[in-house]
Amino acid sequence: MSEALVNFLQQLVNGLQLGSIYALIALGYTMVYGIIRLINFAHGDVYMVGAFIGFFVAGWLGEAAIIPALLLAMIGAALLGVTIERLAYRPLRSAPRLAALTTAIGISLLLENLVRLYVGPNFLAYPEMIKRVNHYFGGVLISNVYMIVFGTAIVLMAGLQYIVVKTKAGKAMRAVAFDKDAARLMGINVDGIISLTFALGSALAAAAGILVGITYGRIDPYMGIIPGLKAFVAAVIGGIGSIPGAMVGGLVMGIAEQMVVGYISSSLRDAVAFFLLIIILLIKPTGLFAEFTQEKV
Amino acid sequence: MLRNRKALLLLVLILSMVVTLSACGKNDKADDEIRIGVLAPMTGAAATYGESTWNAVVLAAEERNSKGGINGKEIKLFLEDTRLDANEGANGATKLIEQDKVHGIIGAVASSVSMAASSVAQRNEVPMISPTSTNEAVTKQGDFIFRACFIDPFQGYVMAKFAIEELGAKTAAVIYDNGNDYTVGLTENFVKAFEEMGGTVTAKETYAANDQNFSAQLTKIRRDEPDVLFLPDYYNVVGLIARQARDMGIQSTFLGGDGWDSPDLAKIAGPSIEGGYFSNHYSPDNKSPIAEHFIDAYRAKHGSTPDALAALAYDAALVLFEAIERADSTDGKAIRDAMASISNFEVVSGSITFDENRNPVKSAVVLQVDNVHKNSNDEWEAEQKFIKMVNP
Numbered sequence: 001m002s003e004a005l006v007n008f009l010q011q012l013v014n015g016l017q018l019g020s021i022y023a024l025i026a027l028g029y030t031m032v033y034g035i036i037r038l039i040n041f042a043h044g045d046v047y048m049v050g051a052f053i054g055f056f057v058a059g060w061l062g063e064a065a066i067i068p069a070l071l072l073a074m075i076g077a078a079l080l081g082v083t084i085e086r087l088a089y090r091p092l093r094s095a096p097r098l099a100a101l102t103t104a105i106g107i108s109l110l111l112e113n114l115v116r117l118y119v120g121p122n123f124l125a126y127p128e129m130i131k132r133v134n135h136y137f138g139g140v141l142i143s144n145v146y147m148i149v150f151g152t153a154i155v156l157m158a159g160l161q162y163i164v165v166k167t168k169a170g171k172a173m174r175a176v177a178f179d180k181d182a183a184r185l186m187g188i189n190v191d192g193i194i195s196l197t198f199a200l201g202s203a204l205a206a207a208a209g210i211l212v213g214i215t216y217g218r219i220d221p222y223m224g225i226i227p228g229l230k231a232f233v234a235a236v237i238g239g240i241g242s243i244p245g246a247m248v249g250g251l252v253m254g255i256a257e258q259m260v261v262g263y264i265s266s267s268l269r270d271a272v273a274f275f276l277l278i279i280i281l282l283i284k285p286t287g288l289f290a291e292f293t294q295e296k297v
Numbered sequence: 298m299l300r301n302r303k304a305l306l307l308l309v310l311i312l313s314m315v316v317t318l319s320a321c322g323k324n325d326k327a328d329d330e331i332r333i334g335v336l337a338p339m340t341g342a343a344a345t346y347g348e349s350t351w352n353a354v355v356l357a358a359e360e361r362n363s364k365g366g367i368n369g370k371e372i373k374l375f376l377e378d379t380r381l382d383a384n385e386g387a388n389g390a391t392k393l394i395e396q397d398k399v400h401g402i403i404g405a406v407a408s409s410v411s412m413a414a415s416s417v418a419q420r421n422e423v424p425m426i427s428p429t430s431t432n433e434a435v436t437k438q439g440d441f442i443f444r445a446c447f448i449d450p451f452q453g454y455v456m457a458k459f460a461i462e463e464l465g466a467k468t469a470a471v472i473y474d475n476g477n478d479y480t481v482g483l484t485e486n487f488v489k490a491f492e493e494m495g496g497t498v499t500a501k502e503t504y505a506a507n508d509q510n511f512s513a514q515l516t517k518i519r520r521d522e523p524d525v526l527f528l529p530d531y532y533n534v535v536g537l538i539a540r541q542a543r544d545m546g547i548q549s550t551f552l553g554g555d556g557w558d559s560p561d562l563a564k565i566a567g568p569s570i571e572g573g574y575f576s577n578h579y580s581p582d583n584k585s586p587i588a589e590h591f592i593d594a595y596r597a598k599h600g601s602t603p604d605a606l607a608a609l610a611y612d613a614a615l616v617l618f619e620a621i622e623r624a625d626s627t628d629g630k631a632i633r634d635a636m637a638s639i640s641n642f643e644v645v646s647g648s649i650t651f652d653e654n655r656n657p658v659k660s661a662v663v664l665q666v667d668n669v670h671k672n673s674n675d676e677w678e679a680e681q682k683f684i685k686m687v688n689p
Contacts, residue, residue: 007516014512059675121340123533125564125676132544141545216509217540218533218565226507262513266503267475 006139011262012255017146017215019254020153024208025231026238026246027160028081028201034177034241035197037097041104042084043205044228045111048221050077050206051126051213052115058127066129066214070152073210074203081202082195090191116221123220126213149211156207157247160200164243173197177241226270230257233273237280239287248288252276331372331621333358333614334393336386336404336414339378342506342533345559346406349606350428351376352599354403357614360594367622375399379410386410390417390425399423400627401617403610407531408432408449408479415442422629424636426617428609429578431555432482436655441633443655445613445644446578447689449479452554453486455576455661455687456527460552461494463685464574466524468497470549472514472538473529475503483529483554499523511538515545523549528573531556536565543569550574558605563669563679570679571669578605579646580662580683588645605646612644660688 025047032040053073058065088107092100133144164170175183176193184190212227213219230253238249253273260272268275280287335354337347358372366372375397377389386405393399394417402418402425405411411430418425419439426443427435433449436442460466469491473480488498499521502514515538518526526542526549528535539551551573558577563570581592581602591611595603603611620636621627640650649657667682 003520007520010516011513014510014516018510063675116340120344122344122561123342123565125536125561125567128567134544134546143544145544212509216537217567218509218537223509258513262516266508266514267505269505269508 007262009140011258013140013142013146015255015258016251017149017254018258019251020150021208021212021215021250022227022231022234022253023247023250024153024156024204024211025227026234026250027157027243028205029232029235030238030240030243030246031173031197031201033235034243035173035194036089036093038089038100038104039232040089040201041101041228042107042111043201044224044231045108045115046077046081046084046202046224047205047209047212047228048219048224049080049111049115049209050074050202051209051219051223052119053077053206054129054210054213055124055126055219058129063127063129066210069129070207070210073206077202077206077209078199081198085195085198090194112221112224119221121221123218126217126219128217129210129214145215149215152207152211156204160204161243163200169193169196230270230273233277237276237287239289242287242289245287245289252288329370331367331370331627332375332397332399333372333617334375334377334390334397334399334402334404336377336379336389336393336402336410337406337610338381338410339376341380341382343381343407343531345532345561345604346429346606347378349604350404350406350610353595353603353607353610354614356591356595356598357611357618359598361618367618368625372618379405379407379414381407381410383409383413386414387417390414394418394421394423400629401425401621401632403428403613403617405430406606407477408435408482409477411435411442412438412478415439418442422633424617424620424629424633426613426636428613429555429606430479432478434478434482440637440655441629443616443636443651445609445616445646445649445657446555447659447661448656449482449554450486451661451689452576453483453488453529454490455663456552456554456574457487457490457494457496458687459574459576459663459685460491460525460550461496464525464550466496466550468499468521468523469525469527469552470500470502470518470521470523471498471527471529472500472502472504472511472518473527474506474534476506477530479531479554479556480529484527487527487529509537511541512545515542515547518542519545519547522547525550525552528553529556532559532562533565536562536570539566539569539573555605557666558681560604560678563666563677565677566669567677568669570666573666574663574684575666576661576687577664577681578659578661579608580664580681582683585643585645587643591645608645612646612649615644616642616649658689660686662686 028043050073053076054069057069057072088103130145135142172188172193176190234249234253235246238245257272260268337350339347358374379386405414406429408430411427415438419441424441428445431449471484473484500518553575555577557575620632623635624631642649647659663685665682665684667680669679672678
């Protein structure tokens with residue numbers, strides 16, 4: 001393979017890996033927005049907390065404990081997500097949307113500073129849960145860490161898609177997203193379904209947090225801010241409220257970012273997200289995979 | 298009309314309160330003490346720098362106070378956290394000067410923060426000495442701004458010379474933060490010196506502060522397989538890049554500047570940083586009497602071996618104390634003049650004589666990251682091996 005092609009494929013592989021992380025976080029934004037029309041700005045911090053839970057589990061059980069770390073972090077983050085919803089958002093469900101949005105920002109600051117209070121402001125080195133092995137495919141490096149990150153992301157997204165499309169709970173979720181009052185009249189436990197949505201979204205974010213920790217080897221209490229923002233943009237690009245949209249939006253974001261840094265300039269790394277956002281909002285304001293909704297009165 | 302009058306009355310009331318409050322502020326500042334402000338990043342991406350700096354200044358002040366202070370006046374320290382942010386640096390300097398009425402400032406640590414803070418200090422004619430800001434432009438802000446360390450052109454030159462003469466390098470690549478005065482300064486001077494000495498720079502890649510993923514840039518660097526890769530940033534970022542570069546199969550020898558000097562470098566980089574070389578201000582192996590005293594006293598008080606940040610902060614404090622003593626006054630102008638006249642003043646990191654730009658003329662050491670191993674807490678730890686001393 002020519003050098004230019006190897007380079008391009010390498011950037012593509014890197015972009016897919018980054019994009020799969022954005023997609024995992026974006027799913028939480030999109031699901032919560034789909035069901036209660038709230039942009040949950042604390043979501044990026046749930047991702048951060050997930051990474052920290054993984055960190056402590058690995059400290060407790062040893063470095064190789066990737067499966068327990070992943071599971072416990074997902075469970076812990078799910079509980080955190082449900083608690084946040086129960087304590088902070090549910091009392092505001094009938095309040096103006098701005099009130100809930102402001103509360104979300106407050107929760108975000110609270111989580112960041114609580115973690116900072118507990119672990120200190122320094123960056124922490126993440127345990128090496130996977131012993132890295134490099135594989136070259138015609139010059140393109142795809143390490144086992146890439147494969148595990150990408151694979152885990154795909155499996156989790158497939159699992160989510162299964163829950164939403166094939167299970168009864170998923171059907172109820174879709175019903176609540178479509179019309180909360182009608183769903184309640186049909187005997188669906190709306191509060192329970194909203195809690196479930198938060199739990200699922202938060203668990204995926206926690207998994208993303210651990211995958212990022214493994215990939216880059218460093219975490220800190222403010223690690224959720226920028227990825228959270230970008231994942232939110234990814235969700236909007238994909239069409240907020242749409243689950244396949246969030247997956248595709250995340251991958252598009254990751255690849256676009258990697259290509260822009262690789263071929264144009266690293267100064268545009270964060271700008272590219274918002275540039276994409278503007279383009280999408282101008283051309284197709286509902287996003288790539290617009291969810292079919294009518295304005296409900 | 299009535300409403301207007303009420304509003305006016307309220308305004309007068311508020312104004313009178315402000316006036317009384319600020320008057321209070323002035324009165325409760327005693328004249329029998331020397332107030333010194335410290336600007337350091339106590340939190341954020343360079344928190345170990347802040348901790349070392351503050352520990353060393355506290356040590357210097359306590360030692361001085363136990364000997365009766367400066368000309369019989371007690372030293373009082375005021376700390377402002379810059380969070381490694383230029384705006385916070387300027388705000389901190391303003392607060393130190395206007396609210397705490399300090400007579401001199403030690404800080405800031407990072408060049409970009411010192412740059413912002415020094416314009417405030419210069420405008421208010423408060424002498425400021427940065428322990429570790431190596432960017433050339435910092436002291437060019439004005440004649441009240443000094444530093445206790447060598448400058449970037451020297452540091453970039455030292456590492457380029459070392460790469461070519463000692464390592465036999467022919468090609469080099471650089472990856473740096475193009476929004477940070479420190480890394481830009483080091484990069485420019487390294488590249489210039491390396492090319493002048495006959496080397497080829499194969500790639501100059503950039504990133505932004507807070508980036509975590511360097512795979513796009515490293516993919517480009519990997520193509521040319523450079524002999525050395527220059528990483529002129531602070532330990533946190535260097536750790537990340539070093540790790541990702543080795544993960545991607547880059548074999549180049551890593552080089553860097555004094556930003557590498559932190560125990561957290563090895564924690565984050567792990568074995569990937571083994572064998573890297575960096576320029577620094579001092580080596581704990583230094584055996585001058587004042588350095589020995591400092592290392593022992595620091596260990597006794599803080600329980601760890603001081604790094605270069607601590608040594609330079611201690612030096613900056615000694616210089617400022619000396620200037621205040623010589624001036625025998627707390628007037629900013631008098632302290633400045635006394636400081637500018639300091640020459641052959643023995644400190645931990647060598648001896649300080651200021652040139653016309655208020656930069657000390659000093660030598661540098663090259664250290665190697667050695668013996669990266671897991672400690673009892675299961676964290677990566679490294680030693681610093683003294684390689685070479687380079688004179689200006």
